[in-house]
Amino acid sequence: MDHGTHAHSLAAAVRAGRVRAVDVVADALERIARTDRSLCAFREVWEEDALRRAAEVDARVAAGERLPLAGVPFAVKGRHGLRSAGPLVAAGCVAVGATAVPGPGTPWQTWGLGRYGRTVNPWRADRTPGGSSAGAAVAVAAGVVPLATGGDGAGSVRIPAAWCGVLGLKTTNGRLPSADRTGLAAPGVLVRCATDARAWWTAVTVGAAGTTGMAGVAGTGVAGEGAAVKPRPLRAVWSPDLGFADVDPEPVAVAHAAALRLADSGAVRIEQDLPGPRDRRAARDRRAPRGRRPAPEGAPLRLEDPADAWLALRTASGDDPLALALARRIRAVNDRRLDALFRRTDLLLTPTTPCAAHGHNGPGERYSTALTWSFNLSGHPALSIPAGFGSDGCPLGLQVVAPRGGERALLDFAELLHSDA
Incomplete structure (x- = not known):
């Protein structure tokens, strides 16, 4: 059957x-x-x-x-x-x-x-x-x-x-x-x-319906349910590391190749190929001060590492005001930079993970969440789609991020890529 x-x-x-x-x-x-x-x-x-x-x-x-x-x-x-x-x-x-x-x-x-x-x-x-x-x-x-x-x-x-x-x-x-x-x-x-x-x-x-609304999640750009979906090609920005993450070469190469295939198909127009962080040592230092100035309009996206903010919010008990203040600052900076990004583009493309699937003994000190948890902090919808395979024979993903409330745009975009067999 x-x-x-x-x-x-x-x-x-x-x-x-x-x-x-x-x-x-x-x-x-x-x-x-x-x-x-x-x-x-x-x-x-x-x-x-x-x-x-x-x-x-x-x-x-x-x-x-x-x-x-x-x-x-x-x-x-x-x-x-x-x-x-x-x-x-x-x-x-x-x-x-x-x-x-x-x-x-x-x-x-x-x-x-x-x-x-x-x-x-x-x-x-x-x-x-x-x-x-x-x-x-x-x-x-x-x-x-x-x-x-x-x-x-x-x-x-x-x-x-x-x-x-x-x-x-x-x-x-x-x-x-x-x-x-x-x-x-x-x-x-x-x-x-x-x-x-x-x-x-x-x-x-x-x-x-009737139990949750769109208050506080209305986005800019392709925006929420009920908005007209923009015609192809959608504008997209590619970032290999969001400006802070320590990413292995292979996940970047596989995801970037997938993004270029999308551009060749006419599904997206990649408007900017964002550079990675110049200082990898700072990216590896999870506890280093991150007092970078906000990126100006039109400049490459450089988010602040959300590790401290995510951990502070996850473990918040109200007795560590300094940790919560740091979390609020990182969230505010990243929200401002993402809002600026989505005023000029429809989608953000990144690798889904900074590394390939690791063995059952664990990844060591590597955070597999490095490229995903920024969008739990900011609240943006995000989709991982299959990008290809690494040299180990395991799949790797391309992450596609849309403005808040932009699930419809993500699904329309995904349907351009994954027609049913």
């Missing part, structure tokens, strides 16, 4: 009566049973509940209800991920299980721990899939489910998407409900095609 591996294709088949949701979900459960001892992508699998819910979807379809994601099996991030999945369930999705997330003693959230052990990268079992949405990315990349939810507090959707070769979308902070009190985390999704990302976005925004 082959109705396509994409969520929208499966839903169309269920709506048309060509296949039952029960059969689609049973196929997904069989794939989990067959692969999960080696991949360790799941913490829990909900066989009985999933089949029962699939039967309910079949009944709803038979009663004439048109469900946009009818019968689509999906995975939720972590054991509590189902709590926020109401809009997907209402759209006809069926949750089959909770994916692996980091366990105790896994610094920087780059490992996953499933019910059978350590979560592995489906391209190379000796490499990490990234995290913290580790199992979600693996389940999607391996074709176990077409869609998995994630949460992104520093790159936790985009990093595993890059290292597993799938699309990973982080939404504008504050646009969808989030349990994170710091305001740094935003919901996201991992899928294999842009059409499925759009289907997820439509479902969750319809479900969230």
Whole structure:
């Protein structure tokens, strides 16, 4: 039974009566049973509940209800991920299980721990899939489910998407409900095609209507939902390192080549090729003073390293006013520079990660979040798309950032690149 591996294709088949949701979900459960001892992508699998819910979807379809994601099996991030999945369930999705997330003693959230052990990268079992949405990315990349939810507090959707070769979308902070009190985390999704990302976005925004608004997230440039999407080519700026990060040559080369292919296709016009930092030693010194003057209008983007700000906000207890003052200053400087950037361009392109997927012993002192967590601090939506492969045979990603509220622009852009097979 082959109705396509994409969520929208499966839903169309269920709506048309060509296949039952029960059969689609049973196929997904069989794939989990067959692969999960080696991949360790799941913490829990909900066989009985999933089949029962699939039967309910079949009944709803038979009663004439048109469900946009009818019968689509999906995975939720972590054991509590189902709590926020109401809009997907209402759209006809069926949750089959909770994916692996980091366990105790896994610094920087780059490992996953499933019910059978350590979560592995489906391209190379000796490499990490990234995290913290580790199992979600693996389940999607391996074709176990077409869609998995994630949460992104520093790159936790985009990093595993890059290292597993799938699309990973982080939404504008504050646009969808989030349990994170710091305001740094935003919901996201991992899928294999842009059409499925759009289907997820439509479902969750319809479900969230009336519970969250656009206050405080209206952007400039291509802006938010309801705004007319600009015609091709979109203006884009490329930055290999955001002006501060210590980035390995290969992720830069692979992502830059992908950006140039986009320019050759007419999808974007790269208006400026931004230089990297001149002083790599300062980039490596996470605690060095960062008192650079604000970049003038039209100058290359040079963000301040968000490490101190992110850590201060994550651990803020109100008893360290100096740390919180530093966090506010870094956030204000970076917000000002990003606002200036998006007044003159539509998209910002970077590598998703500063390094390739590392082994299970860890990255050492390297922060895999170096190029992603700036946009948790600023709140901008960002998408990681597959850029190509490194010399180790593992995927690498291209990060695409839009103005706040610009998810529609990101999805339109992604659909130009990833037409459905």
